Amino acid sequence: MNVTLEDVSVRFPETTALDSVSLHWSEGRIHGLLGRNGAGKSTLLSLIAAARRPTSGSVRVQGQDPWERGALTERICLVRESGDLLDDDPISDTLGMLETLRPTFDRRYAEDLLDSFGLRPKAKLRTLSRGQRSTVGAIVGLATRAPLTLLDEVHLGMDAPTRQRFYDELIADYAENPRTYVISSHLIAELEPIVETVSILGAGSLVLQAEADDVRTRGVTLTGPAATVTELAQGLPVIGSRDLGPTRQLTLFGELDASALERARAAGVETGAVPLQDLFIHLTEEAPR
Numbered sequence: 001m002n003v004t005l006e007d008v009s010v011r012f013p014e015t016t017a018l019d020s021v022s023l024h025w026s027e028g029r030i031h032g033l034l035g036r037n038g039a040g041k042s043t044l045l046s047l048i049a050a051a052r053r054p055t056s057g058s059v060r061v062q063g064q065d066p067w068e069r070g071a072l073t074e075r076i077c078l079v080r081e082s083g084d085l086l087d088d089d090p091i092s093d094t095l096g097m098l099e100t101l102r103p104t105f106d107r108r109y110a111e112d113l114l115d116s117f118g119l120r121p122k123a124k125l126r127t128l129s130r131g132q133r134s135t136v137g138a139i140v141g142l143a144t145r146a147p148l149t150l151l152d153e154v155h156l157g158m159d160a161p162t163r164q165r166f167y168d169e170l171i172a173d174y175a176e177n178p179r180t181y182v183i184s185s186h187l188i189a190e191l192e193p194i195v196e197t198v199s200i201l202g203a204g205s206l207v208l209q210a211e212a213d214d215v216r217t218r219g220v221t222l223t224g225p226a227a228t229v230t231e232l233a234q235g236l237p238v239i240g241s242r243d244l245g246p247t248r249q250l251t252l253f254g255e256l257d258a259s260a261l262e263r264a265r266a267a268g269v270e271t272g273a274v275p276l277q278d279l280f281i282h283l284t285e286e287a288p289r
C-alpha cells in the first residue's frame, strides 16, 4: 500500500512535532525514515497507523484517510519499540490474539521465528530482557505480513547479531511476500543496505527524500594535495575535513560538475562516495531539539 502526506503538521502545546511534511512512499518497497531523537519519526508513523490525527494537512494510505477506517487499518501494522503486546500473558496468547485480529497474520511463521530466535512461546513478555522483548515485537511485525508494515525503532535493545539476523529475515521474507515497509531508525549504517528510499526528518521537517542509490551521489570526498583539494571544493559546503601530512581529504555536500571532476582527475585528486551517516549528520546537525 502506498502512503502520501501533504502539508502535514502536528503541534503540541510546547512543540511542533511535524512541520508541513509532504512525502510519498510507493507500494511494495522498503522505505527508511531517519531522524535524530525527537525528530518526529514516531509521531509521523502514528498518523499513518491512525493512532493520532494531524493538526493540519492530509494523510492518505492507498488514497484514503486511515482515521476510523477499520478495513484499512487492519491492513496496517505499526510495531513500536515500547510494544503493544500482552505483558502478563505467555507470548503464545499474543499470537492467538493476533490470529483473530489480523487477517494476514501467519502463526506458524511467528512460531518458527520464536524458535529460531531462541524464545519460548510459554514465556511471559514481562519476564524477558529488553532485547528479547524487541525481538518479539519484530517477529510480530514480520509475521503479521500486513500490506503496510511500520517498524518504529523496533531493533532497539537487540544486540548486533540479533539485529543482523532480523534484517536478514526481513529481506528473505520480503522477497517471498512483497509489501510496503517503513522502518524508522537512527542506526543509519545498518539500515543503509536494506532500504530502497531514504527520508530524513530534522526537527519536524523533511530535510531529504530520495532513492537510496541517489543519496549515495549527494556527496563526494576529495583526497589529494591540500591546495588543489581546497581549490576544487570552492562553492560547495564542506562537511568534513582531514589532513594527513601534505594530503587533505574534504567531504563535500553536493556534486562536482564535469569540469571540476576532470580537473580533479588531472591533478591526481581521488574522488569517493560519502557514507549516508555523514550526510545524515550534516543534514540534521542544525536541527537539534
Ligand SMILES: Nc1ncnc2c1ncn2[C@@H]1O[C@H](COP(=O)(O)OP(=O)(O)OP(=O)(O)O)[C@@H](O)[C@H]1O
Pocket (backbone or CB within 6 Å): 012, 013, 015, 016, 017, 035, 036, 037, 038, 039, 040, 041, 042, 043, 044, 153, 289
Ligand atoms: N504526546 C505528546 N505530547 C507532547 N509532546 C509530544 C508528544 N509526543 C511527542 N511529542 C514531542 O514531539 C517531538 C517528536 O517526538 P517523536 O516521539 O515523534 O520523535 P522521534 O523522532 O520518534 O524520537 P526518538 O528517536 O527519540 O524516539 C518531541 O519533541 C516530543 O517531545
